Structures are given as C-alpha cells and as structure tokens.
Amino acid sequence: MKRILVLALAFAMLPAAADTRELPPASGEPREFSLPVKETVQLANGLSVTFVDYGTVPMVTVLAVVRTGNIDESESTWLADVAVEMLKEGTVIRSAADIARVAADMGGSLSVGAGAEQTSVGISVLSEHAAAAAEIVADVLRHPRFPEAELPRVLANLERSLAVARSEPDSIAGEALAKLVYGDHPFGRVLPAPGLLATYDIGAVRDFYDENFGARRTRIYVAGRYDRAALEAALGRAFGDWRAGVEPTVLPPKASETLQLQLIDRPGAPQSTVRLAVPVPHPAHELYFPTTLTNSLLGGTFGSRITSNIREDKGYSYSPDSSISARRGTALWVMQAEITAEHTAAAMTEIYREIERLQREPPSTQELDAIKAYRAGLFVIGNSSPNGVMGQLAFMDLHGLREEFLTHWIANMYAVTPAQVTDIAQHFIRPEGMTVVVVGDLKQIGDNVRALPELQGARMP
Amino acid sequence: MKGLHRLWSGLLIAGALTGCATQPLTTGALEPAPPAPAVESPAPGGINIPIEYYRLDNGLKVVLTRDPSAPTVTVGVYYHIGFRIEPRGRTGFAHLFEHLMFQGSANLGKMEFIRLVEGNGGVVNGSTRFDYTNYFQIVPAHTLETVLWAEADRMKGLAITQENLVNQQEVVKNEVRDNVLNQPYGGFPWLSMPQLANENWYNAHNFYGELADIDAATLEDARAFFETYYRPNNAVLVVAGDFDPAQARVWIEKYFAAIPPRAHPPHPDLAEPVQRRNKQHSYVDRLAPRPGLAVAWQVPERGTPEHYAFGLLDQILLQGEDSALWQKLVQQRGYASSVGGGINLLGNQFNYDGPMLWTLYLVHDPHVSADAILADVDAEIARLRNSPPTAPELARALTKIRAGLYELAGSSTRFGLVDLLGAFALFDDDPALVNRIEAGFRAVTPAMVSDVARRYLRDDNRSVLIVEPGRSAAGAEP
Numbered sequence: 001m002k003r004i005l006v007l008a009l010a011f012a013m014l015p016a017a018a019d020t021r022e023l024p025p026a027s028g029e030p031r032e033f034s035l036p037v038k039e040t041v042q043l044a045n046g047l048s049v050t051f052v053d054y055g056t057v058p059m060v061t062v063l064a065v066v067r068t069g070n071i072d073e074s075e076s077t078w079l080a081d082v083a084v085e086m087l088k089e090g091t092v093i094r095s096a097a098d099i100a101r102v103a104a105d106m107g108g109s110l111s112v113g114a115g116a117e118q119t120s121v122g123i124s125v126l127s128e129h130a131a132a133a134a135e136i137v138a139d140v141l142r143h144p145r146f147p148e149a150e151l152p153r154v155l156a157n158l159e160r161s162l163a164v165a166r167s168e169p170d171s172i173a174g175e176a177l178a179k180l181v182y183g184d185h186p187f188g189r190v191l192p193a194p195g196l197l198a199t200y201d202i203g204a205v206r207d208f209y210d211e212n213f214g215a216r217r218t219r220i221y222v223a224g225r226y227d228r229a230a231l232e233a234a235l236g237r238a239f240g241d242w243r244a245g246v247e248p249t250v251l252p253p254k255a256s257e258t259l260q261l262q263l264i265d266r267p268g269a270p271q272s273t274v275r276l277a278v279p280v281p282h283p284a285h286e287l288y289f290p291t292t293l294t295n296s297l298l299g300g301t302f303g304s305r306i307t308s309n310i311r312e313d314k315g316y317s318y319s320p321d322s323s324i325s326a327r328r329g330t331a332l333w334v335m336q337a338e339i340t341a342e343h344t345a346a347a348m349t350e351i352y353r354e355i356e357r358l359q360r361e362p363p364s365t366q367e368l369d370a371i372k373a374y375r376a377g378l379f380v381i382g383n384s385s386p387n388g389v390m391g392q393l394a395f396m397d398l399h400g401l402r403e404e405f406l407t408h409w410i411a412n413m414y415a416v417t418p419a420q421v422t423d424i425a426q427h428f429i430r431p432e433g434m435t436v437v438v439v440g441d442l443k444q445i446g447d448n449v450r451a452l453p454e455l456q457g458a459r460m461p
Numbered sequence: 462m463k464g465l466h467r468l469w470s471g472l473l474i475a476g477a478l479t480g481c482a483t484q485p486l487t488t489g490a491l492e493p494a495p496p497a498p499a500v501e502s503p504a505p506g507g508i509n510i511p512i513e514y515y516r517l518d519n520g521l522k523v524v525l526t527r528d529p530s531a532p533t534v535t536v537g538v539y540y541h542i543g544f545r546i547e548p549r550g551r552t553g554f555a556h557l558f559e560h561l562m563f564q565g566s567a568n569l570g571k572m573e574f575i576r577l578v579e580g581n582g583g584v585v586n587g588s589t590r591f592d593y594t595n596y597f598q599i600v601p602a603h604t605l606e607t608v609l610w611a612e613a614d615r616m617k618g619l620a621i622t623q624e625n626l627v628n629q630q631e632v633v634k635n636e637v638r639d640n641v642l643n644q645p646y647g648g649f650p651w652l653s654m655p656q657l658a659n660e661n662w663y664n665a666h667n668f669y670g671e672l673a674d675i676d677a678a679t680l681e682d683a684r685a686f687f688e689t690y691y692r693p694n695n696a697v698l699v700v701a702g703d704f705d706p707a708q709a710r711v712w713i714e715k716y717f718a719a720i721p722p723r724a725h726p727p728h729p730d731l732a733e734p735v736q737r738r739n740k741q742h743s744y745v746d747r748l749a750p751r752p753g754l755a756v757a758w759q760v761p762e763r764g765t766p767e768h769y770a771f772g773l774l775d776q777i778l779l780q781g782e783d784s785a786l787w788q789k790l791v792q793q794r795g796y797a798s799s800v801g802g803g804i805n806l807l808g809n810q811f812n813y814d815g816p817m818l819w820t821l822y823l824v825h826d827p828h829v830s831a832d833a834i835l836a837d838v839d840a841e842i843a844r845l846r847n848s849p850p851t852a853p854e855l856a857r858a859l860t861k862i863r864a865g866l867y868e869l870a871g872s873s874t875r876f877g878l879v880d881l882l883g884a885f886a887l888f889d890d891d892p893a894l895v896n897r898i899e900a901g902f903r904a905v906t907p908a909m910v911s912d913v914a915r916r917y918l919r920d921d922n923r924s925v926l927i928v929e930p931g932r933s934a935a936g937a938e939p
Binding site for chain 1 (some may be wrong): 528531532567572575576577579580581582583584585600601602604605606607611614627628631632633635636638639643644703748749751781783792795797798824825826853856857860861867868870871872873874932
C-alpha cells in the first residue's frame with residue numbers, strides 16, 4: 001500500500017494585516033492519507049479486472065468500461081448512443097423489464113451510457129448480490145438481443161432529446177464549438193443532422209456492436225465490500241470466454257489552434273452563452289500538472305481569478321467556470337460563462353484581461369499554494385469513495401497513465417512553480433489561438449463582441 | 462449526449478464535486494453534487510449511524526457523528542429559514558440572503574470565507590430549500606477548528622456593504638436567467654408546480670424570486686432578516702467525519718457558545734386547505750420544442766405512518782426503471798425517455814417541514830395527448846387503489862430503500878447524511894431518526910399502501926401542469 005501524506009496548508013489565506021480582526025485558528029497536523037488498496041487480475045481471455053477494497057457499507061459496484069463510443073461512429077453520429085441504449089432493451093434470456101426488476105431486487109439499477117471514447121455498463125448493489133451483479137452486467141454486454149420492435153421507440157426518444165438539446169443554449173454552443181475545434185473528426189459532430197437518426201436500422205446497430213465490443217477493449221472495475229473469491233469466480237464465468245474483438249481505435253483528433261469566432265443568434269436571450277477553447281497539454285503530457293493547476297487558478301475554482309472578477313466583483317455571471325476537457329491524446333482548456341446580455345463584451349474583455357495578466361506575471365507563491373492545497377483536498381475526497389476511485393482508474397486507463405500518476409500526484413502537483421504557471425498561460429492559453437462561440441441576442445451584443453480587439457482577424461465560419 | 466462523462470462524471474477526480482451548475486438555488490459556481498432526491502432506508506442489519514446530540518446554552522443544536530473512513534470532515538450549518546417563509550413583497554429573498562452569507566462577516570471579508578476553505582483543501586457551498594437554508598464544507602480533517610471558527614464568525618453577524626448587496630443581486634438574477642429564463646422547461650416543474658397546486662401564499666409563490674423583488678431588497682431587509690432568523694437557537698451545527706468528538710465539543714463551545722440567542726421568530730401558518738378540486742393549467746414556454754406534462758398530489762403529513770406508506774407508494778410507482786409508471790409510460794408506451802419525480806423535488810421525503818407535493822413529470826411528443834398519458838397514470842394508480850402491492854413489489858421497494866440508505870451512510874462526501882441529520886435535528890429535535898427510517902418503512906403493511914393511494918391519489922387532490930411548446934417541433938436552430 002502506498003501511503004501519501006497530503007500537505008495541506010494552515011490558513012493559506014489570512015485576512016489583510018494591520019487591522020484588528022481576529023485571525024483564523026491554526027490547523028492541526030495533516031492526517032496521513034492512503035490510497036485504497038487495489039489489485040488487478042487477468043481473466044482467461046486477458047480481460048483485466050481491478051478490485052478495489054473500499055467502503056464502510058455492504059454495497060458493491062461492478063463497472064465495465066469498453067473503449068468505444070462516438071469515436072467509432074464515423075459519420076453516423078449517435079449510432080453509439082443508439083446501440084448502447086439498445087443494450088438495455090433485452091438479452092437473449094431477459095426482457096428490458098426483467099433487467100430493471102432483477103437490478104432493483106439487488107438494490108440497484110443498471111447504468112448504461114455511451115461517451116466519446118468510453119462506454120460503461122455498471123451497477124451498484126447490496127454486497128450479497130455481487131456475483132449476480134457481475135452476471136447481469138456480462139449478460140447485457142455480451143448477449144444483447146437487439147429487438148427490432150423496440151428500435152423505433154429508442155430512436156424517438158433520441159429525436160426528442162435532440163430537439164431539446166437544440167433548444168438549450170449550452171448544447172447549441174457546445175455543438176458549434178466542437179465542430180470548429182475538431183472539424184471532421186467524430187468529436188466534431190456532437191449532435192446528429194436532421195433526419196440522420198431515422199436512417200439507423202437494426203442492422204446498423206448490430207454491426208456497430210459487433211465491430212466495437214469485446215474483451216480487448218474492456219476493463220472491469222469492482223469497488224466496495226464483497227466476497228473477493230466468489231466475485232472473482234463469478235466474473236471469470238461471466239467474462240472469461242468473451243471473444244477478444246479488436247483493439248481500441250486510435251484516432252487522435254487535431255484540435256484547432258486558429259483564431260475562430262462564431263456568433264449564433266438567440267433573439268431575446270437575456271444572457272449570452274460564451275465558450276472559449278484552446279488546446280492544452282493532455283493528461284499523459286509532461287506539462288499536465290502545471291496545466292491543471294493553471295486552470296484551477298485562472299477559472300476552475302470558486303475563488304479563481306475569473307470567477308472573482310466577473311462574478312464576485314462585477315456580477316456579470318452566476319457560474320463562470322473553466323475546465324480541461326480531455327480526450328485520449330488531446331485536451332482543451334474550455335472557458336464557459338453565461339453572461340448578462342448587456343455585459344457580454346465587457347465580461348469577455350475581463351476574461352482576456354485575466355489571461356493576459358497571468359501571461360505577464362507569475363502568481364504569488366501564496367496564491368499558488370492555496371490552489372495546491374485545494375487540489376490536494378480534492379484528491380483526498382475523490383479517492384475516498386469507491387466510485388471516485390473507479391472513475392479515476394477509468395480515466396487513467398483511457399489516457400494510458402501508469403500507477404505513478406496517482407502515487408506521484410501530490411508530489412508532482414506541489415512541484416509546480418509560479419513561473420511554470422505563467423509559461424502555460426503564455427504558450428497554451430493563447431487568445432490568438434482560441435475558438436470562440438457566443439450564443440445570444442446578436443442585435444444587442446453582436447457588434448460589441450465583433451469589435452473586441454482579441455477577435456480581430458478571426459476566421460468566421 | 463449521455464455517456465461515461467455524464468453518468469460517472471461525478472466520479473472522475475478532475476470533475477469531482479464540480480459541475481451541477483444547474484442545481485437551482487445554490488450559491489456556488491462550483492457545486493458539490495446535491496443529495497440524491499428521494500433517498501431512503503435499512504432493516505434488521507440496516508444503517509446504524511453513531512450520533513451525539515446536544516444543545517448549547519444559547520440553544521444551538523449540535524450533531525456529531527464520527528466516521529474515520531476518510532481523513533476529512535463535513536460541516537453543515539442549518540438555519541430554520543427556507544424560501545417558503547420569506548417576506549411577502551420580497552420573493553427570492555431567502556435565497557438572495559444565502560448569497561449574502563458569503564459576502565463578509567466581522568473577521569472575514571468578501572471572498573475570504575471561500576478562500577479560507579478552498580485554501581485549506583476544502584469545498585464550500587450553500588443552498589436554500591423549502592424550510593431551511595444550509596451552508597456546508599468538506600475539508601481535510603485537521604482543519605475542522607478553522608471551519609468552525611469561520612461558521613461562528615458569520616453566525617455572529619454580517620459585515621456587508623451596499624456594493625456587496627448590489628453585486629449579489631446581479632449574480633442571483635443571472636442565476637435565475639441561467640436556470641429559468643434562458644432555458645427550455647426552465648423551472649418546470651419544481652418552480653411552477655407549487656404555484657399551481659398550493660393555495661397558501663407561503664407555499665405558492667415564486668421561490669426563486671421575481672427579478673423586481675430581488676432588485677428591491679435593501680441592506681435594512683438583510684439586517685432584519687438576519688436578526689430574525691440567523692440565531693443560534695434557530696440553527697443546527699452538524700459535524701461528520703474523522704474527528705475527535707470531545708475535542709470538537711471544546712471548539713464548538715469556544716466559538717459558538719457566546720453568540721447570544723434571540724426571541725423565536727414568528728412561524729407563519731403553512732397549512733394548505735384540503736384540496737377538493739382537480740386543477741389544471743397550461744402555459745406556453747417559448748423556448749420549449751416539445752410538450753411537457755407534470756402531475757402532482759398533496760402528500761400525507763410528514764413523519765406519520767401514512768407518510769412512510771406514501772414513500773413506499775413512490776418507490777413502487779415512480780422510483781427507478783422497475784417502477785410501474787416507468788414501465789408503463791417509458792418502456793411500454795414510449796411516451797418519453799424517462800419519467801422523473803418524487804416527494805419534494807428539491808430534496809427527499811424527510812428534509813422539509815410543511816405541506817408537500819408528490820410530483821411526476823415528463824417531456825413527450827406532440828402527437829401524444831396529455832389525456833392519453835393521464836389515463837395511463839390513472840390506470841397504474843387505480844391498480845394500487847384497488848388492491849395492495851404484491852409481496853415481491855413491496856420487498857423490492859424496501860430493498861431499494863435499504864440500498865439508498867447504505868449509499869447515504871457510505872458516501873465519502875457525507876452530504877446526504879449531514880443533510881438528514883440537520884433536517885431531523887431542526888424539524889424533529891431527533892437526529893437519531895436517521896437510524897429508524899428503515900423501520901418506519903418496514904412497519905407499513907400492504908393494506909396501508911393501498912389505503913394511502915385511495916386517500917391521497919384522488920382525482921380531486923390532483924394538479925396537472927402542461928407546457929405548450931413555443932417552438933416548432935422541427936426546432937431548427939439558425
């Protein structure tokens with residue numbers, strides 16, 4: 001077991017000196033934090049199962065993650081979603097209603113979902129049902145019946161979800177942003193074109209499944225409290241003779257580094273939905289740690305510079321946030337904010353100002369230390385639950401990260417210097433390479449946004 | 462699009478405890494996942510949370526529960542003031558005031574509370590609900606004293622300026638635009654249904670607030686509101702996690718005991734008249750592309766045997782994909798991709814104190830009429846009105862409740878647990894009720910379930926809310 005001491009700082013933020021205010025009491029000694037014990041075994045067909053012993057209650061989660069999803073759709077946008085929805089519509093021995101009932105009898109419900117690069121089938125149940133949980137996850141993944149009669153309903157549901165997505169400013173902006181950033185890559189097609197879903201028949205669903213699901217692409221994570229020997233045996237029976245299938249698709253996207261701007265009209269919108277994106281080092285890149293800290297400091301926390309500025313100082317926005325959106329082999333820094341319409345250009349100017357300020361001068365050690373302490377705290381919280389640990393393992397597997405990513409996480413993070421943060425801002429978080437999307441009332445905001453100096457010369461699709 | 466990043470995103474370390482910006486009525490830009498709605502309970506061998514409960518001389522209720530499974534502590538301060546009892550003419554004020562609690566106190570200036578917590582490795586937020594406003598942090602265990610000091614500082618009094626007030630009025634108005642005004646189905650049905658189904662103004666006003674009311678709030682309003690409701694004898698402090706209770710008691714005494722109590726605030730009469738007519742209302746949502754339908758019934762009084770029976774009814778009819786309404790409306794009829802709802806859409810069946818609705822809702826296609834859906838809902842209800850649930854049905858409902866309680870007790874954030882302890886201390890003066898939830902459900906007989914279906918799921922106790930799409934179903938966006 002690897003023991004990691006989390007060095008949290010005692011009252012990193014002091015009230016300003018030279019006043020009569022009381023100071024916060026000093027913290028005690030940081031406790032030791034140990035990463036949960038885990039062990040990985042290989043089934044007969046090479047499929048890896050990682051067991052994590054964790055938790056205080058008699059529950060267990062069995063989660064299968066398959067390295068497929070929208071990345072394997074080519075131009076058939078959402079075909080992965082259709083196929084994965086259809087997994088729940090029945091197996092050779094169970095109807096959809098049976099699956100729901102059996103899951104509930106174990107105290108769980110089956111979660112099935114397709115993502116960009118990972119598709120998951122998982123369930124959390126009372127510990128006594130661990131072996132049965134393994135069996136039902138395998139049944140759904142390995143023996144789907146794909147009943148043709150259910151397909152029209154599943155497609156109608158996705159059509160409805162699509163119509164709703166096209167009415168939400170967040171989805172509208174996200175679709176445009178992905179298209180501009182990733183272009184013709186499947187990641188650039190977030191929503192299917194009108195009429196496309198209706199062209200998918202049961203043959204296309206079955207083909208997608210046959211081509212993309214198998215043991216080589218799958219890992220299983222188990223976490224919670226369970227009888228290890230019995231569960232391992234059950235998983236061996238359930239998955240050990242699954243066909244190998246193919247290796248995961250290698251199709252890294254090329255993310256745009258060109259200044260681009262798209263304005264999308266939403267007449268009468270009281271807020272503008274603003275997105276800025278630019279490529280940054282991905283999780284397997286040596287600069288990932290300074291990048292993720294830079295994000296936290298700039299816009300990724302409640303106390304971050306951008307949030308302090310456009311929310312707590314100016315009141316332009318409720319929930320501005322920046323984050324790192326990672327795909328295997330690539331990552332974007334994405335800034336998002338919903339801004340009062342009349343302040344759209346002013347708020348964007350403040351966002352640029354905060355970026356440029358960080359490019360100009362390194363943060364103080366005190367400011368960066370507070371961010372490190374925050375991230376160390378989140379690391380402990382995130383690694384203190386079975387689901388948190390499994391999610392992190394799935395993240396590491398996707399990005400090809402070794403165990404050291406976890407065990408050296410705290411040390412790597414604490415090693416980041418203020419100068420490195422400024423380097424990241426200078427070399428990567430460059431306004432001149434950003435893709436910018438604004439969804440709002442263009443009659444009110446269009447001219448002011450187009451006039452922003454940072455957007456001059458932008459390619460406008 | 463659904464998928465790993467949606468389903469399991471709360472599990473990814475980088476995204477842990479962030480996101481969820483659409484959870485209404487919260488302070489944060491970065492928010493912990495809210496406690497799951499309709500969380501429930503255990504049986505012989507169910508949860509057994511160790512609880513220390515006492516009261517300071519000034520009336521502050523304190524709940525301590527030690528759980529050393531992770532080296533963190535979760536602190537919650539619950540004030541017995543929710544949005545339904547905010548002043549008339551000041552809709553949205555309880556929630557606006559929640560934001561003001563982050564704007565500065567005697568020893569912590571604006572942003573310093575947040576930076577103190579984040580800079581110590583913690584996360585922080587607050588939220589406003591029907592009958593309480595809560596403030597909570599998860600922090601590394603060794604910083605507990607710091608957080609207690611900070612919560613006590615703002616319980617003593619605020620030090621906010623007109624500028625801070627105006628700033629948060631703008632932030633809150635943006636929150637309303639974010640979650641309601643610029644979204645299809647904004648506020649549907651959590652904000653709109655209580656306004657239709659309830660008669661008493663306290664239960665039936667706009668809880669988020671009219672923008673004009675938010676603008677009208679003054680510093681004097683804030684001072685009066687604080688003095689009325691933010692007192693130690695109107696609050697509960699909950700500490701859960703890896704700490705020494707004896708040491709925590711010393712710190713709590715040191716920082717909170719000197720805060721003076723004040724007279725008990727007036728508590729308005731929240732009673733709803735018994736509903737005797739079926740209500741129906743429709744409105745056009747200019748941003749919505751498809752029709753929406755929500756149906757609600759008034760539920761039995763909280764904490765009674767009927768209320769527990771109704772909770773089982775909720776499990777059987779509406780919770781999970783195995784539920785009767787999911788199977789009928791989603792799986793068999795294909796009206797919608799999901800049907801949501803439960804008792805108390807902003808929490809669960811225990812964390813409120815007054816009248817409450819059981820609500821179900823869905824978004825469907827225009828070629829399906831609301832009447833057709835209502836007929837199917839009625840048929841499923843009629844089955845339980847006419848005959849008790851089967852033994853497997855009842856056992857399944859209890860199993861779901863038990864698993865839900867284990868998840869509550871096993872969560873490393875401890876938010877759900879802290880929330881129930883806070884609510885039970887605040888409303889029932891008995892946080893140990895959390896250990897008796899499952900027994901409450903197990904005492905319900907099949908006949909009682911059928912009985913509450915007959916007595917409460919009546920046609921004349923029902924409110925139907927219809928969203929008419931304002932956009933064409935084709936919904937092409939320019």
